[in-house]
Amino acid sequence: MKFYNFKGERVFTPGPVEIPDRIREALSKQIIHHRTKEFTEAFLKTRELFKKLISNPSENFVFFASSGTGAMEASVQNFFKAGDKVVAVVGGKFGERWAELGRCWGLDVIELSIEWGKSVDPEAVEDVIKKHPDVKGILLQMSESSTGAYHDVKAIGEITKNKDILLVVDAITALGVYNIKPYEWGIDVIVGGSQKAFMLPPGLSILWFSEKAERKLNNRAYYFSVKKEVEKQKEGQTAYTPAITLILALKEALEIMLEVGIEELERKYSKMAEGVRRALEELGCKVFPENPVISLTAALPPVGIEADKLRKVLLSMGIRLAGGQGKVKGKIFRISHMGMDYLDMVQAISSIELALKELGKKIQFGKGVGTYLNVIYS
Amino acid sequence: MKFYNFKGERVFTPGPVEIPDRIREALSKQIIHHRTKEFTEAFLKTRELFKKLISNPSENFVFFASSGTGAMEASVQNFFKAGDKVVAVVGGKFGERWAELGRCWGLDVIELSIEWGKSVDPEAVEDVIKKHPDVKGILLQMSESSTGAYHDVKAIGEITKNKDILLVVDAITALGVYNIKPYEWGIDVIVGGSQKAFMLPPGLSILWFSEKAERKLNNRAYYFSVKKEVEKQKEGQTAYTPAITLILALKEALEIMLEVGIEELERKYSKMAEGVRRALEELGCKVFPENPVISLTAALPPVGIEADKLRKVLLSMGIRLAGGQGKVKGKIFRISHMGMDYLDMVQAISSIELALKELGKKIQFGKGVGTYLNVIYS
Numbered sequence: 090m091k092f093y094n095f096k097g098e099r100v101f102t103p104g105p106v107e108i109p110d111r112i113r114e115a116l117s118k119q120i121i122h123h124r125t126k127e128f129t130e131a132f133l134k135t136r137e138l139f140k141k142l143i144s145n146p147s148e149n150f151v152f153f154a155s156s157g158t159g160a161m162e163a164s165v166q167n168f169f170k171a172g173d174k175v176v177a178v179v180g181g182k183f184g185e186r187w188a189e190l191g192r193c194w195g196l197d198v199i200e201l202s203i204e205w206g207k208s209v210d211p212e213a214v215e216d217v218i219k220k221h222p223d224v225k226g227i228l229l230q231m232s233e234s235s236t237g238a239y240h241d242v243k244a245i246g247e248i249t250k251n252k253d254i255l256l257v258v259d260a261i262t263a264l265g266v267y268n269i270k271p272y273e274w275g276i277d278v279i280v281g282g283s284q285k286a287f288m289l290p291p292g293l294s295i296l297w298f299s300e301k302a303e304r305k306l307n308n309r310a311y312y313f314s315v316k317k318e319v320e321k322q323k324e325g326q327t328a329y330t331p332a333i334t335l336i337l338a339l340k341e342a343l344e345i346m347l348e349v350g351i352e353e354l355e356r357k358y359s360k361m362a363e364g365v366r367r368a369l370e371e372l373g374c375k376v377f378p379e380n381p382v383i384s385l386t387a388a389l390p391p392v393g394i395e396a397d398k399l400r401k402v403l404l405s406m407g408i409r410l411a412g413g414q415g416k417v418k419g420k421i422f423r424i425s426h427m428g429m430d431y432l433d434m435v436q437a438i439s440s441i442e443l444a445l446k447e448l449g450k451k452i453q454f455g456k457g458v459g460t461y462l463n464v465i466y467s
Numbered sequence: 468m469k470f471y472n473f474k475g476e477r478v479f480t481p482g483p484v485e486i487p488d489r490i491r492e493a494l495s496k497q498i499i500h501h502r503t504k505e506f507t508e509a510f511l512k513t514r515e516l517f518k519k520l521i522s523n524p525s526e527n528f529v530f531f532a533s534s535g536t537g538a539m540e541a542s543v544q545n546f547f548k549a550g551d552k553v554v555a556v557v558g559g560k561f562g563e564r565w566a567e568l569g570r571c572w573g574l575d576v577i578e579l580s581i582e583w584g585k586s587v588d589p590e591a592v593e594d595v596i597k598k599h600p601d602v603k604g605i606l607l608q609m610s611e612s613s614t615g616a617y618h619d620v621k622a623i624g625e626i627t628k629n630k631d632i633l634l635v636v637d638a639i640t641a642l643g644v645y646n647i648k649p650y651e652w653g654i655d656v657i658v659g660g661s662q663k664a665f666m667l668p669p670g671l672s673i674l675w676f677s678e679k680a681e682r683k684l685n686n687r688a689y690y691f692s693v694k695k696e697v698e699k700q701k702e703g704q705t706a707y708t709p710a711i712t713l714i715l716a717l718k719e720a721l722e723i724m725l726e727v728g729i730e731e732l733e734r735k736y737s738k739m740a741e742g743v744r745r746a747l748e749e750l751g752c753k754v755f756p757e758n759p760v761i762s763l764t765a766a767l768p769p770v771g772i773e774a775d776k777l778r779k780v781l782l783s784m785g786i787r788l789a790g791g792q793g794k795v796k797g798k799i800f801r802i803s804h805m806g807m808d809y810l811d812m813v814q815a816i817s818s819i820e821l822a823l824k825e826l827g828k829k830i831q832f833g834k835g836v837g838t839y840l841n842v843i844y845s
Binding site: 090091092093094095096097099107109110111117288345348349353354357406407408428429430431432433435436439440442443446453454455456457458459460461462463465466 | 468469470471472473474475477485487488489495666723726727731732735784785786806807808809810811813814817818820821824831832833834835836837838839840841843844
């Protein structure tokens, strides 16, 4: 089976995700200088749009010219001081990152380890807090991108919201996908990244924080100083040179997203995720996480087929999926829903049907796609 | 069923077709002046590449800054004089165009009419020639884009090649799809257009001609003068301002096409066409032409469903197909294979499955796609 792709490779990885034309057009514009009225106006408009995404009336959020990890580091630097005790939920590569960042900045990190692919039990969080009443923060992922597991931040918010504990949520693969309600749910810090549901290139991170978190702000950070940035950014400027092009393109991205609306976006991704999961199971794959997110699907290939072999065959058809990371390297494959349209996923599923057949599996062509279409049509 | 397409509409019309990124990058470059060594060199390189597409050792071809109809007009103007008797095969909108152009330029046009959707019988052509031994040319489509019918130019070439008759072939939706062998088959004029298998925007047409046709060249044309253009173009220049950007992007397009090779391209399109036809029939549609081309598929929707209604539902999902033209307006729908990759077609077929369901037809989701995948995998 030979594939010749005029259009080149299609990127189905959970970040970076494919960039829609409207955003590419914005990205291809000539640079403007950032210390200008033009930039200030565009930036303020972008900030207004961002507020709508999480029903946020405040100015407590900043953009950094960095990848998402930068905003994770900023969360640790700005809201905690050396010696502060925090709980890091570790059930994947990005949970590990929280623990590493905490230790790097002198925090006393309690690792709440869970099996990769599992979601944290809110009662386990409650137990740790009871055992350590001096805990100052819970660091976790809403969507653990390395395993595709969903952590119930809302339930954990119920535990932390009336305590002197900050709930710090890496929502890099959740922001713009889920209708996150930080006030209602009791979230104190939200971290996001441009190359996920915002459908932008990497290089822009987002850090949102609550009034409760605001009261904890310190002066430890320099480049990632939330205090300095928020003062400047609410006036439409930045402390250091911003990722100008990404900020301007973010405006376009937010417009695309808000034309749909975050509630409807969550519905779209939810349906897409359910369809993909059922289709993969129909094809003999096994969804990896116990409680999966809707922003991506992580799955084990059918028994006897290596995940990376499957990905290699898919790549020969011009379809790029992601593999596993850390402990599940080589074991799983991951498909993004972020930035994808309903009909994009029929390409992903069809190519998996073809690849499994190519690898010797008995496949009734169209069965996976049919299962998917049944879900999205319902 | 609500569709939100981040990526906007997908164009499955048989021209214009979607433009691959590599070509879009070429198109987005800053303009260069055409009366320069830089342009001349690029143009000569483009011409060299074009020769490989139809195994053509000669310099007998020109590009016009026009749509395909311009090169059709040029064929009539340059190779025939007023009063010349020609046969126009009329079995669709583009056959009608040959007849109209012939009359416009004073030719004595004999219309060989066939039912729309049918292919011309080479014997019928032979009969007309016998009845009219003074016929100077046969004008026809290799691929009649309005009906999706294939006319057997090779068989007709057998009839005309040793006679004083020019075989003039509109190959606008055939060039770059079929492995056309003009010398072997006895074709005298080939017309092509940029927005079809070349995956470029419209605005560039191609006219190739044989040595036999060269001997007939006259001086009637001005803008479409083949004589003037061929003299200039074989030296890397043009008589009038060329479509600079399209010429430069054509180089990229030809490189993409020749990386695959025309034989393999024909194989790809052939498989794709067979898969699409079988899938549509599986879904209750009826392929319209008797002997279909491989560059596009024209089909009737299932009984009881209006073609334009179907297209409207598809458009609401972000999928644009073409409708019928002329006599079959409102009756058929048409899907391009030109410029498409194998996995693009699973989007087209899936969307038709969804749309037919939406229009009340009993559809087992995935059946059309499965049928298609079976063909392309074979």
